[in-house]
Amino acid sequence: MDAPPRPPDTEPIDILVALAEDGLTSVVKRGENSGRTLPHVAVVRRVEKTGALDANGFVAQGEWRLDPAWRRKNLRAVAWLQGRKSHRVYGAATAAVEDR
Numbered sequence: 001m002d003a004p005p006r007p008p009d010t011e012p013i014d015i016l017v018a019l020a021e022d023g024l025t026s027v028v029k030r031g032e033n034s035g036r037t038l039p040h041v042a043v044v045r046r047v048e049k050t051g052a053l054d055a056n057g058f059v060a061q062g063e064w065r066l067d068p069a070w071r072r073k074n075l076r077a078v079a080w081l082q083g084r085k086s087h088r089v090y091g092a093a094t095a096a097v098e099d100r
Contacts, residue, residue: 001060001079006053012084013053019046019064019097023074045070053081072097 006013024040045067051058066072080092 001050001058003053003058003081005055005057010083011086013081013090014049014084015051015053015058015060015079016082017048017050017077017079018044019066019070020044020076020078021070021074022076023071045075050079052084066097 001015001017003015020042022041022043024043026038026040028034028036028038046064048064050060050062066075075097076094077097078092078094081090082088083090
């Protein structure tokens with residue numbers, strides 16, 4: 001992952017990455033939706049802070065262990081730049097998860 005340098009005079013900006021899985025369902029056993037099967041998209045399986053922007057930017061490469069129950073073809077990585085104090089999102093990107 002490549003990220004730009006932190007703009008001057010801004011708060012510290014963290015880099016966060018989430019793994020999200022599409023194509024999941026839940027069978028509801030009680031309540032007003034009892035007996036229905038509900039579809040879900042972008043279910044977050046894991047979130048980590050991977051670093052912070054500095055004056056030179058940020059470059060990272062790494063691997064995460066994936067739970068064998070997760071369907072890899074339905075996984076995607078979502079990365080975003082978030083202000084540490086304001087929680088403002090300065091940018092975001094998404095990519096498919098590579099199978100290795």
